[in-house]
Amino acid sequence: MRVYVHRFSFVAIYLVLYFFGASISATAPSPKVVSLNVCTDQFLMLLADDSQIISLSEISTDILSSAMAAEASKYRQNNSGAEEIYLLQPDIVFAGIYTAKATVNMLESLNIRVEKFEPASTVDQIILNMQRTGELLGHTDRAKLLITNFESRLAELTSGIKNKPRAALYYANGYTTGKNTLAGQILDLAGFSNIASEVDIHWGGTLPLELLIMSKPDVVITGTTYPGSSRSEEILKHPALKPLQLVSSTDANWVCGTPHILKAIEDLQTIHPDKMSIK
Amino acid sequence: MKLKVILIILLTALFIFSLSTGHAVASFSQSMTALYLGDGPLGTVMREIRLPRAMLAILVGASLGVSGAAMQGYLRNPLAEPGLIGVSGSAALGAVIALHTGFATYVWMGLPIASFSFATIAVLVLLLLAGPRGSSLTLILAGIAVSALAGAFTSLALNLSPNPYATSEIVFWLMGSLADRSFEHFWLALPFCLIGCLMIGSTGKALDALTLGEDVASSLSISLTNTKLLLVFGVASSVGAATAVCGAIGFVGLVVPHLLRPLVKGKPSTLLFVSGLGGAVMVLAADIAVRVILPDRDLKLGVLMAIIGAPLFLHLIYKTRSALQ
Numbered sequence: 001m002r003v004y005v006h007r008f009s010f011v012a013i014y015l016v017l018y019f020f021g022a023s024i025s026a027t028a029p030s031p032k033v034v035s036l037n038v039c040t041d042q043f044l045m046l047l048a049d050d051s052q053i054i055s056l057s058e059i060s061t062d063i064l065s066s067a068m069a070a071e072a073s074k075y076r077q078n079n080s081g082a083e084e085i086y087l088l089q090p091d092i093v094f095a096g097i098y099t100a101k102a103t104v105n106m107l108e109s110l111n112i113r114v115e116k117f118e119p120a121s122t123v124d125q126i127i128l129n130m131q132r133t134g135e136l137l138g139h140t141d142r143a144k145l146l147i148t149n150f151e152s153r154l155a156e157l158t159s160g161i162k163n164k165p166r167a168a169l170y171y172a173n174g175y176t177t178g179k180n181t182l183a184g185q186i187l188d189l190a191g192f193s194n195i196a197s198e199v200d201i202h203w204g205g206t207l208p209l210e211l212l213i214m215s216k217p218d219v220v221i222t223g224t225t226y227p228g229s230s231r232s233e234e235i236l237k238h239p240a241l242k243p244l245q246l247v248s249s250t251d252a253n254w255v256c257g258t259p260h261i262l263k264a265i266e267d268l269q270t271i272h273p274d275k276m277s278i279k
Numbered sequence: 280m281k282l283k284v285i286l287i288i289l290l291t292a293l294f295i296f297s298l299s300t301g302h303a304v305a306s307f308s309q310s311m312t313a314l315y316l317g318d319g320p321l322g323t324v325m326r327e328i329r330l331p332r333a334m335l336a337i338l339v340g341a342s343l344g345v346s347g348a349a350m351q352g353y354l355r356n357p358l359a360e361p362g363l364i365g366v367s368g369s370a371a372l373g374a375v376i377a378l379h380t381g382f383a384t385y386v387w388m389g390l391p392i393a394s395f396s397f398a399t400i401a402v403l404v405l406l407l408l409a410g411p412r413g414s415s416l417t418l419i420l421a422g423i424a425v426s427a428l429a430g431a432f433t434s435l436a437l438n439l440s441p442n443p444y445a446t447s448e449i450v451f452w453l454m455g456s457l458a459d460r461s462f463e464h465f466w467l468a469l470p471f472c473l474i475g476c477l478m479i480g481s482t483g484k485a486l487d488a489l490t491l492g493e494d495v496a497s498s499l500s501i502s503l504t505n506t507k508l509l510l511v512f513g514v515a516s517s518v519g520a521a522t523a524v525c526g527a528i529g530f531v532g533l534v535v536p537h538l539l540r541p542l543v544k545g546k547p548s549t550l551l552f553v554s555g556l557g558g559a560v561m562v563l564a565a566d567i568a569v570r571v572i573l574p575d576r577d578l579k580l581g582v583l584m585a586i587i588g589a590p591l592f593l594h595l596i597y598k599t600r601s602a603l604q
Binding site for chain 2: 172173174206208209210211213214215216226227228229230231232233234235238239240243
């Protein structure tokens, strides 16, 4: 018995030392960070102290893809090049898992810690990403608060939905997204059923214009068109779409799995029959 | 006469076939009824998606067929084809510039006007370089240069566009497609294509006379300058407008006159008309084929045309190589 206790305490001490030691060697108490991805940019702005953020990605200030473009303008932007990032000497680099592999590998071989984030497409993943960012930045309490607020607002928004109008997400080139994507999740949380599921599109795919018309959706949700003209976007102005209700709604809030999807859901619910009366 | 009747019957059959081809699941009789009476979604599909597509295929095919026959007749060279010698490419450049500078949005008929202007420049440059007799070597070399330049500038203009989709549309402009074109496009192209074809049609007699040589033609009181001007503006107008809405579809003007020439005993004036019908048949058939072969992929018309046309082009070069040497 005594031997057992002794061994146990040894293991416990070892574990404590291991974790404590690891956290000391890996990060300073309030690490300085650089982000290479428009979504991790937002997590940093939401959770880090101003002094912790050395620089954000270049598109963090692009109003078409960044939900926090205005806030981002007070930070330095980087071009996501390995050389530039290395010279900034960050404690941690935040990147998406699809961020240029060459850059990430180069930074890692230069002994820069790179934390890669999977793009979140579900509520659970969004919460996990917030938790992880909070832990990495040394702001777990802040992350907890952010998650609680996010969850309660989400519960508010998703309550009281009785009908599920049929909606189609329709973008340039006749592209649509299904239930497994972030846009599909937003649509579902806002209380719409996605017609992509009816034609077996669960991720993303082309929905021929003819099929869109034939499936008679209650509403067609499209994105903001980019400046300059393109044939790809011309399909959104096709005369055949005239009999349908067209809403241009998908914007920067739809791009990243961050608490900003709440704004996307809110915007979308302005046309939801069960939510319109509340407004 | 018999040839014209056959082509018209073929065209009508393909037109109906084209109207019944698409993603929406509906029986033939349902679709045809919906075309006239349908208020529901099938009516919209028939009238706003399939009908303009089929009509545009005919318009574009006819324009390209007539233009090819006219250029070959005038230059007395079987290789003269709007797509190959860069007229379509230049028209596409004009269209891209008009679309991306806003000229197409703010000027009435801006899109076809721009592509017409660029096509005119291309035809004039080619005639200038190739000379009145249109020797194969100079024509083809000048055509390669004009095509390459127009293609490069089209790509450049699209690469510089602030629109992220523009770059992927280089393929559309260089290869052509009728997918999801609407009546807006049809009405935009129609006046230019019609006027162009009429101008070309009016040169029929002159082209017939030219087969006997320029001296004979002059002695028959045919004005070569007038013929040339009518052809330049006619080809630029019809090819320009067709390209402005559908991108550059190559080889139609090469294959169609080549196949039909023996059937009209080489008479250019008759060839013009039957080439118009033949071009319409060919583009309509190709547009049905791209929807049947790869319905979900928006296969470009130019790809199919090149598969049919390029071997023929090589064959023609082989035949005319003595002239090239």
